[in-house]
Amino acid sequence: MAKDYGEVKFFGTVGSPFAKRVQIALDLKGVQYTYFEEDLRNKSELLLKYNPIHKKVPVLVHKGRPLAESLVILEYIDEIWGSNHPLLPQQPYDKALARFWSRFIDDKCLPAILKAAFTANKEEREKGSEESLEALEYLENELKDKFFGGESIGLVDIAASYLAFWLPAIEEAVGLKLLTSDKFPKLHKWGQEFTNHPVVKKTLPQREKVVGFFKARYASIIAASK
Incomplete structure (x- = not known):
């Protein structure tokens, strides 16, 4: 039976290189997620709720728990979905x-x-x-x-x-x-x-x-x- 990793939401915007980092990692690992395109001139209530400190993308929400900052998110993705296309070396x-x-x-x-x-x-x-x-x-x-x-x-x-x-x-x-x-x-x-x-x-x-x-x-x- 395939492991249930839980619901994944990803908040980004097309022009953000930092959001693209997260999208690339998710797609390389074949993670299923729901994407939310943000207008940073009119930020959604969900974005402000999930990232009240920086109020910007990217934000990853896994099982209802939000994470901000692209490099932090990349390491989290690698730990959770590590077996498929590892991003970090083993040593x-x-x-x-x-x-x-x-x-x-x-x-x-x-x-x-x-x-x-x-x-x-x-x-x-x-x-x-x-x-x-x-x-x-x-x-x-x-x-x-x-x-x-x-x-x-x-x-x-x-x-x-x-x-x-x-x-x-x-x-x-x-x-x-x-x-x-x-x-x-x-x-x-x-x-x-x-x-x-x-x-x-x-x-x-x-x-x-x-x-x-x-x-x-x-x-x-x-x-x-x-």
């Missing part, structure tokens, strides 16, 4: 490293990229670019196989999905060049492998809409600085 040291690099992406890579792309001050943008390139270099050196998780997608790959899909859209929108094939050949190839994975590909939003969103964001920042 304690390797598991700790995966957690380290996932946090590194959120704490170092993403803030630097946002500074480089969406800061009006030229000096700050240049500083952000330098910090971004340094962070990407660390990841380039860390990538040893097809994916950070080896031959299959793991926790670090999902955490780095921002670099594979959203960063190239940002680069196109604002004229930035960071993750190039000549500077970071392994990361560049990894990004293509990741975004073309059948499960990942079907979850990603339309690229044109994402580029348009970032173009509008960039234009509003530049306009406000004048």
Whole structure:
């Protein structure tokens, strides 16, 4: 008899890279869930009930119990549905490293990229670019196989999905060049492998809409600085 894992609800929004992390993990593991699309300009009462602290997506509700923050949710998903497509390595040291690099992406890579792309001050943008390139270099050196998780997608790959899909859209929108094939050949190839994975590909939003969103964001920042 198949194990009854209980009801799963997932609150996200199409354009959120953090919500997409959770969706990718759920779909890789074949978890059945009910999806709730949120309008973050008009948040639902359920979202506010389940995530009263941050009031944002993603939120996973399993058996009526809510969890927020994408990396926390990913580890929970892996523990509950661990037998199918494990996201974390089995060895304690390797598991700790995966957690380290996932946090590194959120704490170092993403803030630097946002500074480089969406800061009006030229000096700050240049500083952000330098910090971004340094962070990407660390990841380039860390990538040893097809994916950070080896031959299959793991926790670090999902955490780095921002670099594979959203960063190239940002680069196109604002004229930035960071993750190039000549500077970071392994990361560049990894990004293509990741975004073309059948499960990942079907979850990603339309690229044109994402580029348009970032173009509008960039234009509003530049306009406000004048």
